[in-house]
Amino acid sequence: MTFNLKDFKSIDSGLSKERMDVFQEGLDAVSTLHLSKAFQGIKAVNDLSISFPLGLVTGLIGPNGSGKSTLINLLTGLLKPDAGSIVISGHAFSYIKPYKLRKFKMARTFQDARLVEQLSVEDNLLLGVAQNKIEKSLFELSTKAYRKKLEGVLIKTGLKEHRFKKAEELSYGLRKLLEIGRALMQDADIYIFDEPFTGLSPKMVDEVLSIIEILRLQAKTVILIEHNMGMIEKLSDYVIVLDHGTLLASGAPKDVLKDKLVKEAYLGV
Amino acid sequence: MEYFINIGILFCIYAMLALSLNMVVGLSGLVSLAHAAFYGIGAYAVAILMTAQGFNFWGAMCVGMLLNGITAFIVGKILSKFKGDYYAIVSAGLSVIVFSVLLNFKSLTKGPLGIYGIGKPAIAGFHFYSSASFLALAFLFVVLFYALFVLIDKSSFGRALKSLREDEVLTVSLGYKTTKYKSLIFTLSAIMAGVAGSFFASYIAFIDPTSFQLAEGIFFFTMITVGGLSSAFGSVVGAALLLTLPEALRFLGLPYETAAQLQQLIYGALLVLMMAFRPQGLFGKFRV
Amino acid sequence: MKKLILILGCVLALAACDNKKEETQEKPVVKIGAILPLTGGGAVLGASLKAGTLAAIEDKEKKNLKYHYEAIFEDNQQQPAKSATAANKLIASDKVNVLLTFTTGSGRVIAPIAQNAGLLNLVATLEDENAEPMGQTTFWQGPTLQSYQRILINALKKRGVKKLALLAAHVGVACAGTEHLTKLLAKKGMDVQVECFNPSDRDFRLPIQKYVKEGYEYFYLQFFPPQTDIVVRQLYEQNILPQHIFGSGIDTGADISLFENINHVGGNSGTPEFIDRLMNEYHIDNVYMAASAYDLVSLAVDAFENAEDIKNIDEITAYIKEHATRKCLSGECKLFPNGFIANEAEWRTYINGKPIPLKE
Structure with a gap:
């Protein structure tokens, strides 16, 4: 499933040529199809079908309990889905065995x-x-x-x-x-960073920022879970918002962050 | 002199055992109480094949190694379903089963009567009859096992083991098929414990099932816990310490009635003190 | 004058001192290294053998001997493997002249060590009279398995036992000998059920109940401590009377009071005077195989006393071979070609804590 260029009406023109090429191809690095996972009856991820674009930094946001961590754990094989499938670099799975992450050039950090x-x-x-x-x-x-x-x-x-x-x-x-x-x-080709800035000193924040910037320039796929909206706006090319295990909104950061539903979800918490 | 040579031989056997067990417990975090079983299988392979089938020591020892390899491979698969305390309990089960077989399978093992007249190794016509030569041979194997331990420790294989002992899930996600790693190290360790058993059988020339009970496995555990987990040097120190302790007590001239009790007391106290104040053991590189 | 007497007195005193030194120099010491179970479940047996050893030395020393005899004891915790280090220590550090131990397992471990060191090795044990020799310098003494079986079969037949439950431990010859025994008993028309137990087993209630239910009113026991006491207690719990319990080596238990009126076959315990002496002077309740140990040590002392060179093991073993067959404390002693000095077994019971021989 590819995503639509139309979602990026107001894309940042600071992309390198490399990234522009990749971006224009419009492929997914990682996507999910009707992915579900429940814990003791509560659906942490509910019939989720989303895509993370190849070669871009995607911010993954949502209030606490929205299913972000569960989703990441499903993508990296730490959890087994109840239903649905995961596609990584064109390969579809119902369940990824964690040791295959290296083969698919996926790397992650934890909160x-x-x-x-x-x-x-x-x-x-x-x-x-x-x-x-x-x-x-x-x-x-x-x-x-x-x-x-x-x-x-x-x-x-x-x-x-x-x-x-x-x-x-x-x-x-x-x-x-x-x-x-x-x-x-x-x-790796795909990086998943789970709240990399939390708890860091300003100097360290700069260090991490520069690391992610370099990855961007290298047209690496980055999935960034963050609560700091300023960082999301600064770093992301694309944003996905989850709420109660489902997709609430997705698109360019400027648009998504202004979205009424998104604001309600966050304020409601 | 002869006395010290004989202590030296026992030290070599225990050092081999300690090194083998430390690979599994120290390097890989697998709490195995099965090693008395592998020790016993190695010993009985040599005893039976040399006395009843005319094998030479090396041939018999190789059969023992093969038996242990197969047993460990199968048992390892079963054990991989368990973690932590359950792993220990299930592995202890193997020790109990093997002891029972050694005791009851009389037609093969002569049961409680034991097997006597076990011969010594020979190489190119030279027989290791003298204690000094036997010690030299045993020591060679200790050096070999020590080197193997260090090799594994320093290799990427060792790094993966040390990683999975703390966080297996993380290790898998970094690209390692941890079940295979655990299986391999367990099998290798079992084979090594069997070699120690083969040397024991040949040295003592008479074996019976009482030397291969679960309690022995616990004693091996004490050696590496005191000497140091995940350390080749610690393994060897632990073996030396726990072997010389009762011998030292012998020389203190304590009344015999108290010497054995005191020895057990000291072992127990050592374990408790170690866990309380120095859980990695004297020279350990891994804290439980 | 005073000075002279003083000087004379000193000279005499010095001469007396000199004499003493000469006396000890004239009497070199022969050391007997005894490796016994001094702790653990077998401690009661070790204590008995220790007493037998010391009693033998005490008696011999009353005579005017060439040597002074001394026993050094080491604990093997009833594990043959531990006997090896103990033997090595006794040889190297204590420089013993002869080794003594208990059970075939321990004997076989020590035999090659003793042989290499050119030392005599003595083993007190119950054994099959056709057992393989242990070593060129090893002799072992005890009742034979065959004499046990013969006595038992006669005794049971005389008492009209028809159905017998045989419970034994997987230790030494205890269980190993039951197959043959069962065949012999079957020939005499007895229905025998055999059950063997692991040394770690502690609960025999269910098997006992099962046999009682199936009509086996007699029990025959072959255990080692600590199981001996436990089995007998559990039989009493199930209301089995002592008259219905038989044993071999029943007196390996620690609590002798349990074995009152239980008929059993055992190695000859020696004379009533010997038994009294061990119990009163050496303060032991259980005289199991003490007489065998006594005989072995006495024989060894005789061998050393008659040898021209006590370090010549061939001389020592030759003497033993020649003199082992004799009347000894534990009845008639007979040397077999394999090095086994068989002493008598007897049918007996315990009355007021003392072993009393019975007619078979």
Whole structure:
């Protein structure tokens, strides 16, 4: 299912040529078809059919309990749908096995950074890219192949001086940066960031902003869950609004954020 | 001197066991109480095949390794359905089952009567009859197991294990088929425990089922918990400590009536103290 | 004058001191390393054997001997594997001249160690008279499985036992010997049901009830501690009378009062005087196989006393082979070619806590 260019009447002309090409093709990176998931009778995601456009930053917003986290967990295989299907880069599934995320070049972060606490920053970063074929992984003793990328990510995330520390020793903000770094290491095509700015110092916010900007320039698909509307407006090319597990609105940020229904949903909370 | 050589041989056997168990418990976070079973299978393979079928030590040991590999592969699949405490309980079940088989399958294992007259290994005509030569051979295997542990620890395979021990779901989402990883490390560990059992059978020359009860598995657990989880060095230290402790008590000249009780008391107290003040053990790299 | 007496006195005193030294130098020490279950369930048996050992040494030392004899005890917690380290320690550190242990398992573990060290190895155990030899320097003593079975079969037949439930532990020869025993009893027209239990089993109530229901009014028990006491208690709970309980090695239990009036076959306990002495002087209730230990130690002492060189193991073993068949404390002792010195078994009961031999 492709989305319509008409939704982007007032698109930001700051797109690079690369992104313009991708954007004009109008393909989806990820989409759902009648996706449903209920918990103890309550439908967290209710017959949802939406698309995340390829190569753009899509803001995923909605009041608390609207189903954003559930949706993301379904897309990344942490939850099994009750019904419906998920399409990633043209491949349809009723359920994605989480270990296939790497194959589909999808990387995500969590609201509260989910790290391997007793491993070092370096090891946490390498996890997403190190050899995962069991017979080869036993003989992969050197990290030389990942050195360059590792150094780059350590600088980008400001974690260079903490590289040998254990994840559990890091502050809240650094933990989030580490998780973002892990995603960057994977050089994915689709990034899902779950409230990446929450709890960060202003300096760290800038760092994350610049990371997302770079991903935009590289025409990567980014799905951004955020409560900060300013950030959404600043970063997103497209916005999807959920409420009670269904699609409330979607389109260009300027339009969606002014939408009466959207405002009601948020204020009503 | 002979006494110390014999202690040394026992140390090598326990060190092999500790290293094998630490791969599963320390590196991978799988609380296995099944290793007494694998130890027993390795020992009985050598005992039965050498005395009744004329196998040499190496051939018998290989059969034991194969048996353990198959058993661990099958049991590992069953165990993968369980987590944490349940994993421990179900794995303990294997120890109980194997002990029962060793005790009751008299036609094969001679049951409680045990098997005696187990021979020693030989290489190119040289027989390891002397304790000193046996110690050297056993020590070689300790070095081998130690190196294997370190190799796994430093490899990407080890990183994946260390990741899944803390957060298996996250590890899967990072692209790792964790059930395969767990299966492989469990199988490898079982084979290693069996090798230790083979050496034990040959060293002591007489085995009976009483050496392979669940309590032994708990003792192995104590070794690595005290010495240090997820650490090759810790495994070896734990083995040395828990082996020399009762021997040291012997030399203290305590009345025999109290020595054995005191030993148990000390083991128990060590475990409690470790968990309270240093849950990673003396040289551990992983806190439970 | 005073000075002279003083000097004489000192010289005499010094001479006396010298004599003492010479005395101890003349009497080298022969050490007996005894590896027994001193703790755990088998402790009651270990205590009995320890008493037997010490009594033998005490009696021998009353005579004028070439050597002074000393026993050093190590605990193997009833686990054969632990006997190996204990033996090694006794040999290397305590420099013992002879090893003594209990049960075939422990004996077989120690046998090669003793043989390598050129030492005598003595084992107190119940065993099949056709068992494989344990080692060139190992001798073991106890009643034979065959004599147990023979006595039991006669006793049961005489008492007109028709239906017998045989309960045994999966330890040593206890369960292992039941198959053959059942066949022999069947030949004498007895209906025997056999059930074997794991050493960790503690509840026998259901099997007991089952056999009672099926009309098996007699029970024959072959257990080791701590199961012995437990089974007997549970039989009493089910109102089975002592007259309907038989055993072999029933006196392996810790609470002797439980075995009052229970008829059983056991190794000859020695003379009533010996039994009294062990109970009063050594303060043990249970004299299980103490007489066998006594005989083994006595024989060893004789061997050392008669040897020209106590370090010559061939000399020692030759003496034993020549003299093992004799009248001993535990009845007639007979040496088999496999190294087994069989002593007598007897049919007996316990009355007022003492083993009393009965006519079969």
